[in-house]
Amino acid sequence: MNHLYGLDYEFVGLELNSKMYMKGSSLFRNFAPEVFDHHIINIHHLPIMNIIKKARSIRDVENAYREPLKIIRNILREIKPDVLLLSGTYYVPWLISIAAKREHIPIVLWYSGVLSRETETAPAHIRRICSLMEKSIMSRADRTIFPSRLCKDVVEKEVTKRKIKNGYVIPNPVASIFTDPCAIEYSLERRIAAVGRYSKVKNFDLFFALHKELLRRRWQHTACFITNPDARFKKIPKAIEILPPMTTEGLKKFYISQGLIVCPSTFETFGNVPMEAACLGVPVLVSDKMGCAEILNKVGLENMIISFDDMGKVADRVQQLCGQSILPRQLHALKRILDNRLISEEINAVLIDATKKSTL
Missing domain, CATH: 3.40.50.2000 (Glycogen Phosphorylase B;)
Known part of the structure; x- marks a missing residue:
């Protein structure tokens, strides 16, 4: 506008x-x-x-x-x-x-x-x-x-x-707050996070299961979940920190503090959350049933796309990606597409x- x-x-x-x-x-x-x-x-x-x-x-x-x-x-x-x-x-x-x-x-x-x-x-x-x-x-x-x-x-x-x-x-x-050049100190800690309204299609129960699988492997990490305050959880592990919705500025700070943003949706026409995080240089792992996977493919970040049907493979990829960085040429290409x-x-x-x- x-x-x-x-x-x-x-x-x-x-x-x-x-x-x-x-x-x-x-x-x-x-x-x-x-x-x-x-x-x-x-x-x-x-x-x-x-x-x-x-x-x-x-x-x-x-x-x-x-x-x-x-x-x-x-x-x-x-x-x-x-x-x-x-x-x-x-x-x-x-x-x-x-x-x-x-x-x-x-x-x-x-x-x-x-x-x-x-x-x-x-x-x-x-x-x-x-x-x-x-x-x-x-x-x-x-x-x-x-x-x-x-x-x-x-x-x-x-x-x-x-x-x-x-x-x-x-x-x-993607809003300019996520694409404008700025000095960023990325987190080196093992932090994974999910962001979004708690619903069946968002498939966040799988994020909870992923957290448990990583703990079973003795892979020490912290897990956060930003969601609507009226969400009714059934099987959420107590160790996952639940946070309320944030302002755009708050989200930017949150993304930067994480090692990986996980998006396990069963279907999504796009996926604004992972694109915002990725434009800040924060690695993401998205379902192959999300529209934004097309953008990641275009810029050579296909390793950040996965089928969430096999929890073992998902956990392997999380351990591989968490705390990694997006190459400058990939980041530039991503920001240009989403400008x-x-x-x-x-x-x-x-x-x-x-x-x-x-x-x-």
Whole structure:
């Protein structure tokens, strides 16, 4: 957004607030008031799960949000944006996409998670409605940005069941705080860490098992886990230090203090955490089922990618990588691929391309 603001674009922030109280979107707090014309629509009285459980079809879900949809359409009709950038495929971007399509506004969909994958353990009815929601928003998108080839392949195979036209693979950018040159003293201690929301797809139980395996081998180390404070752990070893979410500055200091960041996800469209750490020169070990593995491969860091199916091999690789350094040429190549400014230019090109459709 900083990049686009420098090019003298005008922005409208459209936010649907599903909570009775919130401090405010961090995105909008990071900009001066004149940057965004910020609209907030409160929909906390319309909890999505209650609506989905009662719905017999996707149209029933849409009808439940008739009033918010009217408001969104009125806003879009008044401001007449050249293009709409939507992030994600859950119900909020889905609702906005409905209004935008009815107002004939080009839509660029920026994929984050694959909704059908994220809800695969939910009851059948919820899975069906969420699948229809994801297919619905995909059908309205004029251009689609995927954070990885893995994400694009999964969406084509499991969501659209066909090749996607006007699809672009652009990696998630890494914030400049992780890529800007700075003096760093790396940890020489055996410290391994995992960072993220505790969920089945993140597979952090395997991180706990890895810690136990390393102790069984008498490989002395410390293990930390940064996660959401409401996480419900079942089998976490007492020796693992649990830490709450941190600010960006706090995360930077944390990454630098570690010898290895471990990411055992069963599926992830990208993986921002390991890319942030790697851009600081901290070694990472990521699952081969994560989109960011493609970036590590490109810069010659394929030894930081592994299948987590064999715990013995994973433990061997952890012992090998922990405390190692990323070569300067590899670090330079990594930062260039994930450079905020260059990625912003790529996204800007997609947005401009989408506006051409509306002028033809």
